[in-house]
Amino acid sequence: MNNSMQSGGFSDRRDNYARLASWLQQIMKQPPTTIKPTSTGENDILLELLLDSDYHLHFYQQLPDFIVALLNNDAQATLRYAPLLYHLAGCSECHASYLDLYDAMRAAIYPQGPRPQLGQGTRTLAATPQRMLGHLCQSLISQAEALFRQGRHDHVDNDTAARSLLQLALSISARIGQSMIRRQALHDLVRVANLFEGPDSSQEDDPRVYAYTPVMTGSGGTRSGKKALRRVDAPLRSPGAPLEEPTILIQSQMLEGNITQDGQTLILHLQELDEELRGRYVTITVPLGALLEPIRWRGGNPRAIRSTMPVDAQGVLITPLGETELRLSDNEEHNLLEATFMLLEVRVAD
């Protein structure tokens, strides 16, 4: 075979590859996952998340191992990670993340220049900007949702991992003193926690169910279309300062109520309940109740707490919810309990 024929054959082969490659790219092209627009920061309390919970978690989490295999010149790397490689050919978001991570991991494994200093010093969550704590909570909640959805898709149980992230978010949110940031940070918490309970878990839209949400001290804003009124007379709290009133204010449209503490017992006070509830026992649901282990819920199930007495003739209900060592008089523990009561539903007991 002469040289021109050889180069012609090589060129043909390369053309074949190029045509096949182009066709493959067309096949693998994925619709883009939701990427939120980059924020300008002017009107934001919290930073936007870069990825939504529908990002490709399964592939994304394989990237570090794949990259290290490439950096180690592992001859089997592309075959071992073939599904990921095919995915990267069509998913621009994951491909961008691959490039980002590749560069950082290469710098880690093959350093050039002086090593960066290790992190030193002591800091506390209280000294960390509230906005960043809020962003962390949002990241954790979104990741919990992603894990949950991936688990359902793959028929594997990711619930424990996802729940653990929600608990972490709940715990970190307690360190956020500014109620508006805390509310935004936990915006999706109830919705994501309800995913674990199945599609019919939330009864917020049922007209027979009274859905109470906390009136976070010093805050304004809406949730699920319900206006949460700002208590203008409420003092702004800062971490470490004691509360004047150890109570959690809740409201459902025009109805108000609160949760107080007597010793270790959390007590629910509701008033002006509808006539259809008067003289009847009610069932109380605290959807986030299962996330907070230090509360021993009455009856054992925070989704079905039966009132100890019926609603009285004036529409008032006072009933214990459970017991806890957490104290409403402590700011952080108050925040934690308030977040737990992000939603409280009341309906007639069966």
Next chain:
Amino acid sequence: MPFTAYDLRYHAEQSYPLLYAYLHRQAQRFLGALKYDAFEVDTVIGHVVEQLVRLGLFGGDDKVPLTALDSLTDAQFYAFLSRSVRNKAIDRLRKRRLQVSTVAELEVPDNAEIEEDPLNEAVAAAWGPAPFATPEEITLYIASQRELLDLLKHCIMALGSAPRQLNAVMQELEDIGADELLDKVMQDLKEKTSSPSPAPAMQHMSQHKDHAHKKLRHCLQQNSTNLAVRVALRLTEYTTLTMKGSAVNIQALTQEDLSENDMREGLKALASEGLLNWSGEDDIRVTADQVKRLTRYYKDE
């Protein structure tokens, strides 16, 4: 005490302030003229923190599998964090430079800032580009690799249950001149069916094509597909070396890159496609016919 990747995984809440403080210093270092812009600094930090959460490291505990990040030394992990911050900082600087409109805004406060400008540094990449820097590069690589194309062939063959979709793809391969792949598929199809049915009339071609593409995309990203092909390759290689028709122990096929679980998953996939008679035994019996079929199916002649 410096925090470690282990701390972020198992003591996330306690380690976060330290992580934040470290990322903050790095972000200010790399953000140049924007280092006093609190929003920009937090945006860079937020990006890296979110990345660690998404990768399953931050707060992953023992509930999310370990990755290569967990195996980095402390110095390597800090280098990883520092580089991630640097990359995001450069990204933000570029975005902000695109937004500035006046000469005054373009001016940098002092000469030192110019010398330290990360954008200047970013121009020269010390290591050269990453492999698979573009999607085109990836597909070109796939098209030139026999084993990766075997996956594609496997997935095209799996379209056999929907002949119109299979035909639509064959037509496409013919149109783009992918003769080699087309020949292999044709050969295997002949092998699989003794009397090939005539090609059905191709109405609604684009619809069949769309469905076929969707199925191919799904199939190519399945781990089970990859394992089936790799196990078939291993099986044919092994049985070529040993006597055909004899039993092969699963342990003999298991090697560094294919665990026993991988092997079993791959065997299960092959059995479900009728290429093997296997229902979980440790010994895999492969007949000469099956070896022939596997060889034809997954290997170059």
